Amino acid sequence: MADKKSQKASIVDRPLSKGRGEINISTFALLFSEMVQYCQNRVSTVPELQSKLSELGYHVGIRMLDLIFIREKGLKRETKLLNILLFIKSNVWKALFGKEADKLEHANDEERTYYIIEQESLVNRFISVPKDKGSLNCASFTAGIVEAILVGSNFPAKVTAHWHKGTTFMIKFEDSVIARDKSLEQR
Amino acid sequence: MARQGGRATDPRKVSQELFTLTYGALVAQLIKDYEQDDEVNKQLDKIGFLFFACRGYNIGVRLIEDFLARSGIGRCNDFRETADVIAKNGFRMFLGITPQVTNWSAAGDEFSLIMDANPLADFVELPDDHNQLNYSNILCGVIRGALESVQMAVDVRFVQDILKGDNQTEIRVKFIKRLEDALPAGEE
Numbered sequence: 001m002a003d004k005k006s007q008k009a010s011i012v013d014r015p016l017s018k019g020r021g022e023i024n025i026s027t028f029a030l031l032f033s034e035m036v037q038y039c040q041n042r043v044s045t046v047p048e049l050q051s052k053l054s055e056l057g058y059h060v061g062i063r064m065l066d067l068i069f070i071r072e073k074g075l076k077r078e079t080k081l082l083n084i085l086l087f088i089k090s091n092v093w094k095a096l097f098g099k100e101a102d103k104l105e106h107a108n109d110e111e112r113t114y115y116i117i118e119q120e121s122l123v124n125r126f127i128s129v130p131k132d133k134g135s136l137n138c139a140s141f142t143a144g145i146v147e148a149i150l151v152g153s154n155f156p157a158k159v160t161a162h163w164h165k166g167t168t169f170m171i172k173f174e175d176s177v178i179a180r181d182k183s184l185e186q187r
Numbered sequence: 188m189a190r191q192g193g194r195a196t197d198p199r200k201v202s203q204e205l206f207t208l209t210y211g212a213l214v215a216q217l218i219k220d221y222e223q224d225d226e227v228n229k230q231l232d233k234i235g236f237l238f239f240a241c242r243g244y245n246i247g248v249r250l251i252e253d254f255l256a257r258s259g260i261g262r263c264n265d266f267r268e269t270a271d272v273i274a275k276n277g278f279r280m281f282l283g284i285t286p287q288v289t290n291w292s293a294a295g296d297e298f299s300l301i302m303d304a305n306p307l308a309d310f311v312e313l314p315d316d317h318n319q320l321n322y323s324n325i326l327c328g329v330i331r332g333a334l335e336s337v338q339m340a341v342d343v344r345f346v347q348d349i350l351k352g353d354n355q356t357e358i359r360v361k362f363i364k365r366l367e368d369a370l371p372a373g374e375e
Binding site: 095 | 200
């Protein structure tokens with residue numbers, strides 16, 4: 001076993017691909033719908049299902065974070081709140097879905113809340129929500145990706161997906177993030 | 188220097204990295220839920236089987252019909268033709284790779300698919316304590332399910348895997364029997 005392994009170049013020794021590879025959307029849709037099904041069989045409520053999907057998204061997001069920062073930002077992370085949000089809206093969305101997210105908004109009434117809005121979410125394109133689960137939004141998976149990227153960049157936050165103007169991702173930062181960003185601004 | 192991940196957006200395509208990492212998330216979840224490699228292998232096979240079969244008779248068959256229509260091929264006359272369609276049409280359409288069909292048994296009822304690239308396994312390294320894991324075992328289930336939708340029972344398994352240190356990835360497909368009933372067997 002060990003000598004077999006040593007013949008192989010380790011994955012980090014190989015050059016990083018440019019990430020332009022594409023795959024048939026049906027393949028992704030089939031995989032994703034089976035994942036939703038799998039999760040659904042192991043939970044009993046919609047919120048549980050959404051948090052399960054979000055966990056799976058987290059797994060993807062934390063890896064995507066490394067990949068995009070290495071590939072597009074020369075390893076430099078964003079330190080400003082607005083910049084990390086713009087980074088997600090443009091770079092992350094482009095790498096994952098081939099286009100920018102439609103909108104980024106700041107809540108009027110709450111400083112720590114932001115919204116990323118997407119009219120048609122890729123992951124929802126092939127999902128028909130059953131009537132008895134009206135509130136279910138499978139874009140919780142994407143919310144998990146966004147959360148991983150924020151948490152992984154040291155902007156601890158909770159991200160949830162909601163049916164509003166298409167799909168709205170609600171980002172609630174921890175208060176410490178807002179306080180830190182303000183102190184950065186004053187300098 | 189800042190490269191934008193600007194892919195020309197074909198609405199019928201999706202980022203391969205998103206797909207690969209999503210599959211990784213599924214495998215990681217299964218390992219959490221089932222712990223034992225051979226049990227994870229079984230579950231991956233089962234999930235893949237559901238891709239084409241068992242979505243209720245209608246959807247499974249529709250997917251296959253859609254696939255046959257889009258690739259402009261009719262019914263296969265023999266198992267050799269089936270093997271070619273799997274490799275040159277099925278794999279190419281769904282995974283963007285064309286495995287080599289080889290190692291036919293003398294009776295012509297068993298062949299191998301050899302892949303040098305595997306989009307499911309990009310970024311993957313198997314830890315030593317998972318050396319029994321057939322990481323891409325979902326493919327076995329997919330092939331089994333797809334053929335069952337055209338009334339063909341087969342046995343599909345991984346023989347070699349680059350992830351395990353082999354030189355190539357090899358999937359072995361063995362014909363078992365034709366299914367008589369038009370309804371695919373399986374879970375409801």
